[in-house]
Amino acid sequence: MNRIRIAALAGLLLLAAGCSAPPEEAEDGYQVYYSALEDRYAQQALASEPYGSAPPEEPIPDLVAALLDGPDSPGLTSPFPDGVRLLGWELADGVLHLDLSEQYGGLSGVNLTVADACLTLTLCQVEGVDAVYVTVEGREIPYRPVQALTPEELFLSDGRDAPASVTLPFWYPRADGTGLAAETRELAAGDTLLQDVLTSWADGPSGQELKAALPQGAEVRSVTLEDGLCTVDLSQAFLDGLPADSGQARLAVYALVNTLAGVEGVEQVQLLVEGAALGQPLSPDQSLAAPNQAP
Structure with a gap:
């Protein structure tokens, strides 16, 4: 999935929620997505910043590392609990399997949704990655209804048909x-x-x-x-x-x-x-x- 399409899908989520779209992606390079929820003046749930000054040597582990290190831009915060580590990853048939440490399993509700979204939007920019499958210490998060996450599945429903x-x-x-x-x-x-x-x-x-x-x-x-x-x-x-x-x-x-x-x-x-x-x-x-x- 190309990076232009990722930006468009992210915009659909934010517009459906009555929010503005995140910053447009640079023509070259990756965007890393973070939470904008802690900014009381923010008009969106997610926003992004460019990855460094040079492209990553190993896109998947390097982008995950950038996500876990947190943003440099004011108003953005990491959606990940302290101590989360990448234990392993594997890309097969378009599905990127990330195994994260136990701290990720403590997320729920909107915090889990935002963390999943940041991982998915960031990593589906990588050539060959169509979906992101996240486990914690080798186990699925049981209360997540969809385990293989794609931008479409995350964002193309505005929730108006579901009770609040x-x-x-x-x-x-x-x-x-x-x-x-x-x-x-x-x-x-x-x-x-x-x-x-x-x-x-x-x-x-x-x-x-x-x-x-x-x-x-x-x-x-x-x-x-x-x-x-x-x-x-x-x-x-x-x-x-x-x-x-x-x-x-x-x-x-x-x-x-x-x-x-x-x-x-x-x-x-x-x-x-x-x-x-x-x-x-x-x-x-x-x-x-x-x-x-x-x-």
Whole structure:
């Protein structure tokens, strides 16, 4: 994909979002894309600056290094967390596979979108690179719906056909131990919705009549959705911290299952603990709700 087309596609994203296009590319040489989000006066999410004063000797590793080193231009910032390193790369059949260090896996939401966009726009200028496939320590980011990223897939939809937010039930055990109840929350719709639901649910309920269900110290290691099955991998602290009473432990588990099942496309939930299945996939059970508490 040539560099002129890259600039045009980037402009489509920014115009669709009501923003101005990034700086035009120089006739010769590469442009390196960075985030413009931290500039309160910026009219665009991304902008670019030319790569150095001479073309890179090795375009792919050198451009990645420039991305990770950060920009020189005022108003631009690196979208990458501190410490991100390129562990390896391979170009085959037009797909550039980049393997990055674990810090990249901490990105989500708009931060992940911007980082992915900077990598894709910068590296798809290289002759023979049509798509960028990013892994973290050899693993895909599970909540990214598209793994092989192209400028078209990133930018040719302005999102007007998708809801900006969704209202979902968040289930928790009642403080008096009589069952489950739900409170509703509004979250931004997007590629990381499942991860965002888990993060918000882990914060616990807002009212005193409900209690948190995630044991102290427990962490969500990953979440994926495929063919209606949502798979959640939890740390050992989840299993260790469940109530000793089997009935209360069941409420804690179904508080999580019912919450995830509120997301469109989730039919069953498979819980894992450190990668090992915790029983069979579970379907939501709203019969556990206390009277008059089902949403």
